[in-house]
Amino acid sequence: xxxxxxxxxxxxxxxxxxxxxxxxxxxxxxxxxxxxxxxxxxxxxxxxxxxxxxxxxxxxxxxxxxxxxxxxxxxxxxxxxxxxxxxxxxxxxxxxxxxxxxxxxxxxxxxxxxxxxxxxxxxxxxxxxxxxxxxxxxxxxxxxxxxxxxxxxxxxxxxxxxxxxxxxxxxxxxxxxxxxxxxxxxxxxxxxxxxxxxxxxxxxxxxxxxxxxxxxxxxxxxxxxxxxxxxxxxxxxxxxxxxxxxxxxxxxxxxxxxxxxxxxxxxxxxxxxxxxxxxxxxxxxxxxxxxxxxx
Amino acid sequence: xxxxxxxxxxxxxxxxxxxxxxxxxxxxxxxxxxxxxxxxxxxxxxxxxxxxxxxxxxxxxxxxxxxxxxxxxxxxxxxxxxxxxxxxxxxxxxxxxxxxxxxxxxxxxxxxxxxxxxxxxxxxxxxxxxxxxxxxxxxxxxxxxxxxxxxxxxxxxxxxxxxxxxxxxxxxxxxxxxxxxxxxxxxxxxxxxxxxxxxxxxxxxxxxxxxxxxxxxxxxxxxxxxxxxxxxxxxxxxxxxxxxxxxxxxxxxxxxxxxxxxxxxxxxxxxxxxxxxxxxxxxxxxxxxxxxxxx
Numbered sequence: 001x002x003x004x005x006x007x008x009x010x011x012x013x014x015x016x017x018x019x020x021x022x023x024x025x026x027x028x029x030x031x032x033x034x035x036x037x038x039x040x041x042x043x044x045x046x047x048x049x050x051x052x053x054x055x056x057x058x059x060x061x062x063x064x065x066x067x068x069x070x071x072x073x074x075x076x077x078x079x080x081x082x083x084x085x086x087x088x089x090x091x092x093x094x095x096x097x098x099x100x101x102x103x104x105x106x107x108x109x110x111x112x113x114x115x116x117x118x119x120x121x122x123x124x125x126x127x128x129x130x131x132x133x134x135x136x137x138x139x140x141x142x143x144x145x146x147x148x149x150x151x152x153x154x155x156x157x158x159x160x161x162x163x164x165x166x167x168x169x170x171x172x173x174x175x176x177x178x179x180x181x182x183x184x185x186x187x188x189x190x191x192x193x194x195x196x197x198x199x200x201x202x203x204x205x206x207x208x209x210x211x212x213x214x215x216x217x218x219x220x221x222x223x224x225x226x227x228x229x230x231x232x233x234x235x236x237x238x239x240x241x242x243x244x245x246x247x248x249x250x251x252x253x254x255x256x257x258x259x260x261x262x263x264x265x266x267x268x269x270x271x272x273x274x275x276x277x278x279x280x281x282x283x284x285x286x287x288x289x290x291x292x293x294x295x
Numbered sequence: 296x297x298x299x300x301x302x303x304x305x306x307x308x309x310x311x312x313x314x315x316x317x318x319x320x321x322x323x324x325x326x327x328x329x330x331x332x333x334x335x336x337x338x339x340x341x342x343x344x345x346x347x348x349x350x351x352x353x354x355x356x357x358x359x360x361x362x363x364x365x366x367x368x369x370x371x372x373x374x375x376x377x378x379x380x381x382x383x384x385x386x387x388x389x390x391x392x393x394x395x396x397x398x399x400x401x402x403x404x405x406x407x408x409x410x411x412x413x414x415x416x417x418x419x420x421x422x423x424x425x426x427x428x429x430x431x432x433x434x435x436x437x438x439x440x441x442x443x444x445x446x447x448x449x450x451x452x453x454x455x456x457x458x459x460x461x462x463x464x465x466x467x468x469x470x471x472x473x474x475x476x477x478x479x480x481x482x483x484x485x486x487x488x489x490x491x492x493x494x495x496x497x498x499x500x501x502x503x504x505x506x507x508x509x510x511x512x513x514x515x516x517x518x519x520x521x522x523x524x525x526x527x528x529x530x531x532x533x534x535x536x537x538x539x540x541x542x543x544x545x546x547x548x549x550x551x552x553x554x555x556x557x558x559x560x561x562x563x564x565x566x567x568x569x570x571x572x573x574x575x576x577x578x579x580x581x582x583x584x585x586x587x588x589x590x
Binding site for chain 2: 141146147174175176178179180204205206207208210211214244245248251252255256257281285286287290293294295
């Protein structure tokens with residue numbers, strides 16, 4: 001099992017408090033020290049739209065030379081891709097939103113235009129030697145459109161596959177999915193793209209995130225996103241928790257017999273530290289408080 | 296799927312603040328109004344040991360005549376059983392702790408003596424017309440002994456089955472289990488007792504509770520314990536959440552196609568109200584804050 005640590009990007013982007021670049025670099029280093037290797041480090045977006053990620057180049061400059069790191073930068077268009085290449089990212093990830101409602105609100109263009117943006121980015125990224133992934137956002141439900149039928153998600157995946165990325169990620173952006181949906185979608189995507197690596201991204205907004213993560217693995221997903229400390233409240237649900245927490249996911253995985261190479265105690269300590277840096281009363285993650293078992 | 300609402304007993308017993316009997320009776324009525332029917336109302340224990348349950352008779356007197364209610368009283372011995380019968384409980388539940396360490400600390404006697412206590416209670420309860428269940432506590436791990444092997448749990452179940460209760464509940468008392476354990480234990484108990492109704496009880500202390508609940512259902516369990524609001528911090532893990540929350544479990548179940556007859560919106564409102572009565576900043580349950588999906 002591989003874990004992609006997304007606290008520096010998806011976690012911090014959804015927190016109110018903006019952390020100094022040095023603290024973000026510390027987070028990256030602590031994650032590497034704990035055995036994580038693949039990190040979503042930042043997003044190359046417009047600083048006026050996403051102020052939390054305004055230091056993308058500065059952060060990459062501080063961490064890019066660490067030989068342990070495989071860095072992922074999120075990009076939305078060609079301009080973002082050029083910045084990610086210049087900043088030294090190892091991979092880029094492109095978001096395609098499965099629902100029109102969130103696609104339009106999030107990026108100002110519909111799903112079809114986002115698929116086209118991927119097709120424009122793909123050859124350039126590949127030519128620059130970068131790994132690629134496409135995140136299919138709102139695959140399990142949309143805050144504006146409501147239900148997103150599986151057929152719709154699979155159509156979007158098919159559109160993406162006209163120029164297949166190294167990896168496709170199914171994302172439950174607002175934390176509404178349940179394991180039955182996970183199994184159906186993963187099975188569907190595997191049938192469409194048997195050779196593409198499958199990744200899944202869950203939020204624990206309604207306490208289904210960990211059940212979904214396990215369902216994804218058991219259906220054939222080999223890469224899971226998680227955020228140390230579980231940081232990253234959801235902008236659509238005030239007070240709700242964010243990404244599934246890396247340390248809690250490790251508890252579920254390791255106790256279930258899956259190996260990850262990561263050290264849960266170091267990650268739990270990082271989660272507690274990060275919550276402090278963000279000014280949170282406590283991290284959404286539970287292992288930092290409850291402790292591992294057996295102790 | 297049947298849900299046993301345990302907030303009045305397991306939830307409140309593990310909270311610091313002791314609620315007035317009227318508020319507890321309100322909680323019972325609100326749960327019934329929301330469509331729940333079977334409730335663990337109270338425990339008949341020594342008031343000096345369990346002050347939160349000192350009003351067991353008073354509470355039962357306030358709720359026992361509601362025709363919608365199937366009331367469960369927790370009893371540890373013959374004296375508790377007599378009190379439960381006099382108080383008008385419909386069912387009694389007896390706890391047998393699978394691990395010696397917690398058995399001794401919790402009840403002052405070992406597992407074997409607790410099985411004998413069940414055998415002494417069983418015929419009397421049955422003769423009085425009460426339904427019976429045995430909760431096998433610490434089935435997934437013990438805060439003192441660490442790992443509890445499945446063989447040990449199944450031996451305890453076999454001991455109990457010498458006089459079979461109407462229902463056996465596997466309880467993850469400290470919230471350490473994972474779905475692989477759930478599947479193994481449920482399958483084992485079903486093989487030993489194919490005709491006994493199976494119930495499961497999970498805490499979300501390490502964020503595995505909902506995944507465990509789903510694994511239990513998918514393995515053949517038909518009754519799940521849950522606590523409105525997710526109240527009931529664990530005494531062995533300060534700051535950790537308690538039972539899985541009724542409203543969040545309903546989200547998982549209803550969205551997965553299981554019917555329960557309960558109204559999630561009413562239960563979420565009760566969870567928010569109960570957290571307020573307990574002086575909590577917020578309920579551990581998430582649906583009350585994040586909202587149902589689709590809205």
